[in-house]
Amino acid sequence: MNLILLSPHDLTDDGHVCVTDPRRLAHLREVHRATPGDLLTVGIQGGPMGKALLTELSAERALFKLDTLDQPPPPPLPVHLVLALPRPRMLARTLEHVTALGVKEITLLHTKRVEKSYWQSPELRADKIHQHLVLGLEQARDTQLPNVTLSKGFRPFLEQQLPHLLNDRRGLVAHPGMPNACPRDIKTPTLLLVGPEGGFIDWEVEQLLTAGCEGMHLGLRILRVETAVTALLSRLF
Known part of the structure; x- marks a missing residue:
């Protein structure tokens, strides 16, 4: 997972992100070996990419604070x-x-x-x-x-x-x-x-x-x- 792909359902009303599905949580823990305070690459499904600050990581959820989302996705093949x-x-x-x-x-x-x-x-x-x-x-x-x-x-x-x-x-x-x-x-x-x-x-x-x-x-x-x-x-x- 070179990008943490976020769906609109992951976004909270206060501009934060909450990830709860086991696959992404396991990847954050076991592959990224992420810890709170890490700045990770994220992207909004159908939208831009950028960085988000991991503020909490447990077996049940990961919380992020969006930092910058100013990168477009790569161009598609024609x-x-x-x-x-x-x-x-x-x-x-x-x-x-x-x-x-x-x-x-x-x-x-x-x-x-x-x-x-x-x-x-x-x-x-x-x-x-x-x-x-x-x-x-x-x-x-x-x-x-x-x-x-x-x-x-x-x-x-x-x-x-x-x-x-x-x-x-x-x-x-x-x-x-x-x-x-x-x-x-x-x-x-x-x-x-x-x-x-x-x-x-x-x-x-x-x-x-x-x-x-x-x-x-x-x-x-x-x-x-x-x-x-x-x-x-x-x-x-």
């Missing part, structure tokens, strides 16, 4: 990530990684090679998704939560959502065997589509290319989804 829904354990790690890298728009998509059972996973509950996004923000010192959309049908996505998403973005489909390599250091708003572990099927690739997306590859190696997404974002931006 990308909307469309990710074929990964296995639940991989989904958790991937959400944390892409949030830490600055992705603010995420669509989780059903494709032919996505197991239907994945959509029943507890990892897709709103509270679990929020938990992983928060961990990513704390890691990267950011306060702006990404928006996560669930799209459970490929054809409805193709017909109803994709044209709108491509209105002002460059569409890039990451898929092995594409003729062009992944571009580097682009500045334009981008729609990045990444398939499941087994990749998009040929029909899905054809439909995405017909809709106006460009195919690209990361080389000859076949990577896990969480590795591929991190490598793609790092190379693109």
Whole structure:
């Protein structure tokens, strides 16, 4: 936790902060080894970052007095990530990684090679998704939560959502065997589509290319989804 991320519910009427959830309290005690009088880095969810003075720390709560909140969060990446829904354990790690890298728009998509059972996973509950996004923000010192959309049908996505998403973005489909390599250091708003572990099927690739997306590859190696997404974002931006 490189940032103590505060929700609006943590703020008190007198301008102080009260943290009561066990995870953050344990982190303050065991990782930060914080003691009253320490000046720690904090951020308001959806707002600025700065410093707060720890005035009390117990097993039940931590009290802070806000000092300065004058730093904006880091700029987001100019990308909307469309990710074929990964296995639940991989989904958790991937959400944390892409949030830490600055992705603010995420669509989780059903494709032919996505197991239907994945959509029943507890990892897709709103509270679990929020938990992983928060961990990513704390890691990267950011306060702006990404928006996560669930799209459970490929054809409805193709017909109803994709044209709108491509209105002002460059569409890039990451898929092995594409003729062009992944571009580097682009500045334009981008729609990045990444398939499941087994990749998009040929029909899905054809439909995405017909809709106006460009195919690209990361080389000859076949990577896990969480590795591929991190490598793609790092190379693109």
